[in-house]
Amino acid sequence: MSEKINIEDLKVETYADKSVKAYSELIANTGDVFGLGSAAAEAGASAAALALRAVRLSGSDSEKAAHAEKELETLRTYFLHMMDEENKAKKPLEKRIAAGETANEEIEAAYRTACCIIDEVFYMSIRTVENLNSVADEICPCAAHFASAAIHFAKCAMDTVRIQKAVYSGKMNEPVFARTTRREPEIAIENNAELFSGLIAKFEALI
Numbered sequence: 001m002s003e004k005i006n007i008e009d010l011k012v013e014t015y016a017d018k019s020v021k022a023y024s025e026l027i028a029n030t031g032d033v034f035g036l037g038s039a040a041a042e043a044g045a046s047a048a049a050l051a052l053r054a055v056r057l058s059g060s061d062s063e064k065a066a067h068a069e070k071e072l073e074t075l076r077t078y079f080l081h082m083m084d085e086e087n088k089a090k091k092p093l094e095k096r097i098a099a100g101e102t103a104n105e106e107i108e109a110a111y112r113t114a115c116c117i118i119d120e121v122f123y124m125s126i127r128t129v130e131n132l133n134s135v136a137d138e139i140c141p142c143a144a145h146f147a148s149a150a151i152h153f154a155k156c157a158m159d160t161v162r163i164q165k166a167v168y169s170g171k172m173n174e175p176v177f178a179r180t181t182r183r184e185p186e187i188a189i190e191n192n193a194e195l196f197s198g199l200i201a202k203f204e205a206l207i
Contacts, residue, residue: 047153
């Protein structure tokens with residue numbers, strides 16, 4: 001029978017309680033739960049915030065712009081929430097690793113759980129760029145640098161998730177799931193490369 005998870009073990013400090021200075025110190029601290037997943041979520045939040053600024057600066061009153069603004073604001077706050085959720089998702093894994101477990105069903109399940117939230121960060125980063133793409137023709141030259149930077153931050157978030165999942169995949173014992181864990185983000189990045197590079201070129205041509 002699987003061991004029950006102690007709810008107390010899932011309690012973590014929340015990002016909302018941290019200053020930028022404290023957050024950067026937590027990332028640098030080798031003994032803290034903040035890691036690549038938290039960094040990816042923060043990059044995603046920056047991507048959404050920059051995209052939102054670009055839309056607002058452009059001042060379009062179209063229905064598409066209004067929808068994109070609403071979506072991007074939702075994504076911005078969602079990424080901050082994901083930072084807290086990612087730390088919670090890692091707790092069962094960290095507990096089992098600390099106990100010296102390396103090859104059983106429980107730790108395999110813990111690795112899969114740890115992947116769940118960073119997958120959300122990954123795909124919501126794509127959603128951020130898709131929202132920006134929906135109003136790409138309405139972005140004015142005064143906002144183009146924010147729009148381009150937003151895509152670079154989204155790419156950073158996605159690559160950070162890709163790296164973390166590669167680490168997890170190397171520790172999994174089930175070969176099919178390990179391979180899927182590594183390849184899924186790689187394929188998604190490849191599939192979105194043309195969209196991302198095209199938008200960057202479009203916005204930077206306005207600068």
